[in-house]
Amino acid sequence: MERQLTSQTGSLIVVGMGIQLAGHLTLGAKAWIEQADKVVFALADPVAAKWLQELNPTAEALPYNTQNLRRRDTYREMTERMLEEVRRGLQVCAVFYGHPGVFATPARAAIAQAKKEGFFARMLPGISAEDCLFVDLDADPGKNGCQSFETTDFLIRRRKFDPTSMLILWQIAMVGNLGFYQPNRYQQGLKILTEVLEKDYGTDHEVIVYEAAVYYPVCSPVIERMPLAKLPEAKVTEVSTLYVPPRAIAPLDREMMARLGIESTEEKR
Template sequence: MTTRLYVVGLGMVGCNQLTDEVTVALDRSDRIYLLHPHDIVAEALSDRFGTVVRLGSEYEEGQPRSAAYDRIVDRVVDAAVDADSPVALATYGHPTVGVTPTNDIVQRAEGAGVDVDVRPGISSLDAMYVDLGLNPFETGLQMFEVNDLLLRELSLNPSVPAFLFQVGTVGSRLYTARPNAPERFTRLRRYLERFYPSDHEVSLVRAATLPFESGAIESFELSAFESMADAVHPSHTLYVPPARSDGPVNEGYLESLHSRDRLDEITTDRDE
């Protein structure tokens, strides 16, 4: 079956992080439906690949984000069904990380008999590992969408780094470009104070999205969250570093990890 819809991630830094497989997909596409906030990215894609259709206009002030997602899904799937040549949905970052409409687009398109090819990109999380100097294999990791965390009242482990995504949208599922009031962050601050001391330092992190930018990190004490209201953007992630460092609990397992005798017990010779 011939691919009729590509769903691809552009990476975070404009068009500088396009992978080879994403470039091939865009080259093959007759039109690119674009979810990206920057005009310069739309212009670069248009110059390089042809027709670009921007989808940001589907968001309406004070209206549910879900309604915009539904319109985006309809436009992209209808285009894929009707097109004689492949079309593409291109998103910032990774197409299935924090981009809500993509899963619905894939399901709807496949249900309509459209062959879909999803190709990954560098996500904001990948960029933040670098910006923060964090190796999740050494520390472990907790990651939540901020409203989902509060809805489910999930417990946080204060010995493991935590990422709270889309912190600038906390408290509402409605789209807005209006500035934040300090009260927007009170519930979240109080919730975090169940697990962390009020003077614990947290950070607003925003990965670079254009070639001339650098990743931005702004740190503050948890108790001062409301005072940061003007600085918080919907794309910000809240990074909460560990409040304590827990050593190994199972000393016997630690010892076995460095034991040749234990290695011999859990492996075999290939000839056996």
């Protein structure tokens, strides 16, 4: 297994477990987990955690303190825990669910800090919730493009988006909430999100609250279709993602086609 020489003996490899139990783990990630001196993990599912402990008995959950007012403080504690083991000179493998580089702040922070302190650190890609969505909702980003935002960020930065391209909004249950998930905290945020989206899509446009199946093929994904106007009434959880299909196909720019030398027979997609 490749490992560059660095001034320090500890190392940090961050890998993703994917979304589905065991089935999404890459062979590369599995090898790093098995040979690590210490495995730490942040997984959404206790069964996955148990499975990981069978792969490497050193596996231990990263602290996840929901008493902090802000998630970012908890992320700092998780980052520090990973670094503690690296500083002890161990080969550490940190396992995150999904893709470890997608909406996993402590994973990136730990890599950056480890490198800063002179340790070898790298991340391996994994299968994210978005990858599952492309399959389960038959949504090909190559067709009309794909826009993907964190929901609160989408609203508070007034992100510009194109309604002729698919829109994926992550962490809808955390809209307006910088702390931790509470089942009765997201309704007002969903209402505001709906108001913003309605301006471009209209009230009848179909949207989908999506949850990829963790125990596939025993369980099916959750695919709740509804007109946009009904979104504020939707039941969403920590693992819900909102999919907004394109409103219409974007018109062709014929002048650009001519400049690129594209024949008119190729213009229909």
